[in-house]
Amino acid sequence: MASPNGSLTPNPASPAARPRLDPKEAKSSVQSLAKGLRVLEAFSRDADEMTLSEIAAASGLDAGTTFRMLNTLVSAGYVARIPESRRFRLTLKVLDLGFNAIAHQDLRAIARPLLQALVDEVSEAASFGVLEGGDVLYIERVRAGFTRLGVDIRIGTTIPAAVTSIGRAILAFLPEHRLERVLATPPRHPMPAPKVPDRATLEPALAAIRRDGHVVERSAITPDLRLLAVPVIGPDGWATGAISVVAPATQFSDDDLKSRALAPMLATANHIARAQEAVGSTSAIAP
The missing domain is CATH 3.30.450.40 (GAF domain)
Known part of the structure; x- marks a missing residue:
């Protein structure tokens, strides 16, 4: 979701706005997978192409984690780098x-x-x-x-x-x-x-x-x-x-x-x- 100054801020329905897992639940979950899904869910109809920093803001993750998640998703074929830009988009594989x-x-x-x-x-x-x-x-x-x-x-x-x-x-x-x-x-x-x-x-x-x-x-x-x-x-x-x-x-x-x-x-x-x-x-x- 875009703020008045044009920057992307987490949507109320986005992963960043959701409560974190209860510590008891976290012990039986894979946090890296959850973070990867938050990166995928950061994309929307209004934000189908984003930079790393925009994805980090929309997913509520830090830049380093977002960078690693994006590299993994690109390698797996679910996200693509847009040539001659610093932007990313989802692929049809999703x-x-x-x-x-x-x-x-x-x-x-x-x-x-x-x-x-x-x-x-x-x-x-x-x-x-x-x-x-x-x-x-x-x-x-x-x-x-x-x-x-x-x-x-x-x-x-x-x-x-x-x-x-x-x-x-x-x-x-x-x-x-x-x-x-x-x-x-x-x-x-x-x-x-x-x-x-x-x-x-x-x-x-x-x-x-x-x-x-x-x-x-x-x-x-x-x-x-x-x-x-x-x-x-x-x-x-x-x-x-x-x-x-x-x-x-x-x-x-x-x-x-x-x-x-x-x-x-x-x-x-x-x-x-x-x-x-x-x-x-x-x-x-x-x-």
Whole structure:
């Protein structure tokens, strides 16, 4: 916000005008991240280009901290230096954060009732996941009644895509250049076990999934569970996500689980794909 003399002063809604974290909360927070977000929030429609000193004033940070935050954000691609000036501006990459959140909310709204109907039919827990970088991001999950399985997969959980059945169901139906990009992206949270398979090991598995249209196997993370996963195929023929059903391995063989759940899962995946297309939901897989 501009003062009468034309200088920038903190907006009442800006980070600088907000109370600092309670000391107890501060112990469990990352202050440098909070400061970086305050720098991003300093930009507005009326101040879309600013100098370092203007950003420092608007964010309520000192010049040295602001300088370090800006350098980090420039390196990460969220802020750009304006050539032949001392000013900075946000890049369009910032929009990706909002668009991804909106897209994921849309996907959850689409998937939730369809997964619930699937669980009601097969009486086993079901999940819907999409790709995010090199990981599967679990967008929605519906449990079967009060049954708890020996795996802690929650909404928002990320697991390296090549490790999971739901991830491989997606990978099998990607164009080659996208598959290469996903496999080259380091996982957000590397896992000590199971290890991510190399391409020579992974390719026969993906070829089998392409042939069969599904994958059924014991969980690589929790071996006493059996998983059946099918891709959600968009109008271009490529996967936009995948759904999975999980059941105790001691109670179901591969054939038992397919006999019980494959047909309704394929129908659910088709319904999700058609709903995505109807509402124009953003694909989780970048072009």
